[in-house]
Amino acid sequence: MSESEKKGEEHWTKQKEAGGYNSLKFTFFLFKLFPMRLLRLTAFPVGFFYFLFSKKAKIESRRYLDNIIPYLDDPKMIKKCKSFFAPLRHIISFALALLEKIQAWGGKFKFKGVHFQDDDIGQLINELESGKGVMLIISHHGNTEVLRGLLNSGQTGVSRKIPFTAIMDLKISANFSRMLKELNPEAAMDIIGADEIGPHTAILMEERLSKGGMVLIAGDRTSPLDNSKNLIIPFLGKDAPFSSGMFYMAAIMNVSIYFIFGLRKKELSLKTEYNMHVHKSNTGFAATKKEKMEKSNDLANNFVSLMETYCKRQPFQWYNFFNFWLEGENLEKKS
Numbered sequence: 001m002s003e004s005e006k007k008g009e010e011h012w013t014k015q016k017e018a019g020g021y022n023s024l025k026f027t028f029f030l031f032k033l034f035p036m037r038l039l040r041l042t043a044f045p046v047g048f049f050y051f052l053f054s055k056k057a058k059i060e061s062r063r064y065l066d067n068i069i070p071y072l073d074d075p076k077m078i079k080k081c082k083s084f085f086a087p088l089r090h091i092i093s094f095a096l097a098l099l100e101k102i103q104a105w106g107g108k109f110k111f112k113g114v115h116f117q118d119d120d121i122g123q124l125i126n127e128l129e130s131g132k133g134v135m136l137i138i139s140h141h142g143n144t145e146v147l148r149g150l151l152n153s154g155q156t157g158v159s160r161k162i163p164f165t166a167i168m169d170l171k172i173s174a175n176f177s178r179m180l181k182e183l184n185p186e187a188a189m190d191i192i193g194a195d196e197i198g199p200h201t202a203i204l205m206e207e208r209l210s211k212g213g214m215v216l217i218a219g220d221r222t223s224p225l226d227n228s229k230n231l232i233i234p235f236l237g238k239d240a241p242f243s244s245g246m247f248y249m250a251a252i253m254n255v256s257i258y259f260i261f262g263l264r265k266k267e268l269s270l271k272t273e274y275n276m277h278v279h280k281s282n283t284g285f286a287a288t289k290k291e292k293m294e295k296s297n298d299l300a301n302n303f304v305s306l307m308e309t310y311c312k313r314q315p316f317q318w319y320n321f322f323n324f325w326l327e328g329e330n331l332e333k334k335s
Contacts, residue, residue: 036099036108040270043099047092054091060321061087067236067325068315071308081315093267093316100264100272101145109146113273115265120280124258128158133209135250135257137299139220139307140319142263146274163213165190165205167246202249209255217246219259219303220320231297233304236311238325242300251296257281259306267316279306 050057065081072078080086103109127134138144190208205215222230222243230241250257261277283299286292311318 036103036272037270040096040099040272043092043095044268047088047095050091050095051088057091057321058087060323061090063323064318064320065090065315067238068311068318071236071312072315073312077315086316089267090316090318093264094319094321096264096268097143097317097319100143103272104145109272113271114146114262115273115275117275117277119278120258121276121278123256123280124278125158127256128162128212128214129160131160131212133211133213133215133255135209135253135255136214136216136260137219137247137250137257137303138216138260139218139303141220141307141311142261142314142317143274144216144260144262146262147260147276160212163190163208163211164216165208165213166216167201168218202252205249206253209253215253217250219243219246219300220307220324221246231300233301235304235308235325240304240325242304244296244300247300247303248292248296250299251283251286251292254285257283257299259303261306261310263310263314263317267314277310 065086069078069081072081080089083089100109124134136144136147209215219242222241229244231244231247232239233242234240257280259279259281262274263277265273265275281299281302283295283302286295
């Protein structure tokens, strides 16, 4: 492995947020000025720019695509992933996703563009309608900002307004979060910093869930503070680290837990359409500490299995541009 590749092998929280504040502000200016379909065209030259000048993005995209190719069944998709220009397709897909986040928060994402599947969406709506709180576990595969946008614009199919809390890394997404607040000051979302998680977090989450709120956590992000507590689970044929703390926190809450995946219907399209997949966890109530640990492990394994399934369906919508497996390999060496 080259020195340049080794330099890029750092925990995801150490990496800089894509796009500084000024460049993001310019994007928001264009968002207010031009129709969304025209603005989506900019994702193609922007993606090409990063393809030319961001060596790290190309390396990590290629690493991931090489990992997933043996698990694909569609010959056309295999050919796309093997192509020299596959990382370009991958990066443009990410650029489109960023624009769609802005679109969702800016109130320009229409409900008719979201296609719910014949899965557990009915149960989720019924629970929210009855005033119950729920936990959502998401990933960085696809774009769940679409769901947040629907919540903020009251397009969920639920008659009441749903309080929304997200646990996310504020250091990495500081510029983007700041701009989203400027874009939509009315956005009903509370954010808990991932580096602020402690015993008080569980109490706060329990309080918000008891009031019929929705709490969202990302299942494919680990903490840089204590790698020894990560769960090591096979993902696309290699061991990868997943946060035991996040899944344990979900396990101790006495509410329903749903896995959500929002996938663009077509990889590269000027039309914003998403398939929203909703899966309810079948893990029951856990009383003892042992049961809670078993439940958290089950949740993590179910999540990874689903994420792998959807990555195989839409490989170019995986937006973790760092060595996802390296940390797991390092942990194996330490153990």
